[in-house]
Amino acid sequence: MKHWAVLLVPLVALIGYFASELGRVDLLLVGTITVDVVDDGSRPAGGAVSYAASIARAYGIRACVVSVAGEDADLSVFAGHELHVVPAAATLTFEHTYTWFGHQRKLRVTANPNVTLSRAHVPRHCQRARTVILGPLTQHELDAASFLEYDSMWDALFRGRQHIGLMAQGFQRRLGPDGRVLPLLTPSPQLLSGLGRSRRVSLFLSDVETEPWSEDWLGLVVGSAERVLITRGSAGATEYNDTGVHDIHIVPVDKVRDTNGAGDTFATGYMLALARGLPDPGAHASWAASRAVMQPQSCKPHCAGDLIEGHVPAWRPADRLAAAAHGLGAAARGLVDRGLREGLAAALHLRQLPPGTLTQMAAKATAGAGGGAAQSGKKKSGGVGGKKLAAGPADEEDDDDDDELASVTVATVTL
Numbered sequence: 262m263k264h265w266a267v268l269l270v271p272l273v274a275l276i277g278y279f280a281s282e283l284g285r286v287d288l289l290l291v292g293t294i295t296v297d298v299v300d301d302g303s304r305p306a307g308g309a310v311s312y313a314a315s316i317a318r319a320y321g322i323r324a325c326v327v328s329v330a331g332e333d334a335d336l337s338v339f340a341g342h343e344l345h346v347v348p349a350a351a352t353l354t355f356e357h358t359y360t361w362f363g364h365q366r367k368l369r370v371t372a373n374p375n376v377t378l379s380r381a382h383v384p385r386h387c388q389r390a391r392t393v394i395l396g397p398l399t400q401h402e403l404d405a406a407s408f409l410e411y412d413s414m415w416d417a418l419f420r421g422r423q424h425i426g427l428m429a430q431g432f433q434r435r436l437g438p439d440g441r442v443l444p445l446l447t448p449s450p451q452l453l454s455g456l457g458r459s460r461r462v463s464l465f466l467s468d469v470e471t472e473p474w475s476e477d478w479l480g481l482v483v484g485s486a487e488r489v490l491i492t493r494g495s496a497g498a499t500e501y502n503d504t505g506v507h508d509i510h511i512v513p514v515d516k517v518r519d520t521n522g523a524g525d526t527f528a529t530g531y532m533l534a535l536a537r538g539l540p541d542p543g544a545h546a547s548w549a550a551s552r553a554v555m556q557p558q559s560c561k562p563h564c565a566g567d568l569i570e571g572h573v574p575a576w577r578p579a580d581r582l583a584a585a586a587h588g589l590g591a592a593a594r595g596l597v598d599r600g601l602r603e604g605l606a607a608a609l610h611l612r613q614l615p616p617g618t619l620t621q622m623a624a625k626a627t628a629g630a631g632g633g634a635a636q637s638g639k640k641k642s643g644g645v646g647g648k649k650l651a652a653g654p655a656d657e658e659d660d661d662d663d664d665e666l667a668s669v670t671v672a673t674v675t676l
């Protein structure tokens with residue numbers, strides 16, 4: 262009877278895991294909605310999340326969208342998605358001047374809702390989304406670091422459970438005194454903190470933002486992200502990842518009608534291809550962006566994904582189960598990897614000890630088993646802090662050992 266129970270517990274846990282994965286939200290989009298005031302006097306809705314929402318719909322995905330907007334915002338682009346709006350006095354308003362600098366437009370902010378979105382604004386069931394895409398448009402509108410749920414030891418176990426894509430162009434924009442948008446010369450603190458400590462964010466920028474950076478800054482950012490994708494307009498894109506620097510070529514189209522939202526489409530296409538486990542997300546993203554630039558500005562962002570629709574199979578329960586199995590595999594690999602690394606570190610640590618230490622340690626341990634009680638008794642009678650002190654020194658010694666172990670690991674990696 263007991264043997265049955267031992268098998269039953271992990272089985273029930275596994276079934277529970279797959280069942281909860283089936284019900285998981287596929288995509289969470291977070292960022293501010295804009296009103297784009299264009300030369301011809303029209304005021305279409307815009308912003309990275311608007312384009313991401315339009316593209317996600319083309320992929321047949323119902324996303325959870327968390328955004329900030331005033332009463333004047335046009336929210337129709339989010340039809341079909343689950344929309345959560347944090348109300349604000351004003352909607353972020355960009356004035357566009359179509360004077361071209363390379364492929365860049367001149368922008369001016371004329372109204373700013375002044376709300377910082379964070380994970381706390383996201384409903385609980387959306388926080389568990391399989392893929393998270395963050396699309397800040399200005400420096401202070403989004404706390405990207407708050408979305409790094411597993412940014413620590415747990416990350417080793419949960420890597421692969423949630424992909425985070427950061428479309429960070431807004432973090433690299435500075436507002437001049439007249440509201441004009443200017444690029445920053447170095448990566449902003451918002452960008453760097455949004456990458457966290459454990460290299461698990463996919464970062465998307467365009468060459469407009471990264472051009473002013475020195476090699477060192479670029480190296481620092483690349484070293485802090487899981488991958489960095491820099492789009493270069495008609496010159497394609499560059500992917501920096503664990504296997505090096507890769508060119509991603511554009512997919513040629515007969516006629517480029519409007520490049521608005523091309524970068525957002527690229528990023529969204531990349532993240533969705535990644536979640537789906539497609540072999541070459543970069544090439545897929547490039548294809549998706551090529552469909553978006555074939556659409557005229559007049560119908561955007563609504564129509565940005567229209568030429569994609571029907572060309573990518575929709576997510577089905579089988580895909581979700583496959584993604585869940587993949588997540589489980591990644592967690593297992595994380596666990597094994599961690600075990601191996603710690604084991605290796607421990608082995609190296611032992612090898613570096615002076616000869617004879619092991620025998621001494623063994624002798625001490627044997628003596629300690631008998632003498633421990635007497636020792637702690639002595640400390641107690643010493644009196645300062647009583648009980649706590651007696652337990653304290655032993656704990657601290659353990660901690661010291663851990664620290665040494667950690668420093669050995671680091672040294673080994675550097676060598």
Ligand SMILES: *[C@@H]1O[C@H](CO)[C@@H](O)[C@H](O)[C@H]1NC(C)=O
Pocket residue numbers: 375376377401
């Ligand atoms: C929002 O604006 C008000 C007044 O302009 C300012 O006092 C406040 O600090 C701003 N809040 C944020 C989060 O920037």
Ligand SMILES: *[C@@H]1O[C@H](CO)[C@@H](O)[C@H](O)[C@H]1NC(C)=O
Pocket residue numbers: 488500501502503504505507509541543544
């Ligand atoms: C790195 O990027 C290239 C080009 O997009 C891709 O083929 C490769 O699989 C990526 N490697 C990793 C580890 O993501």
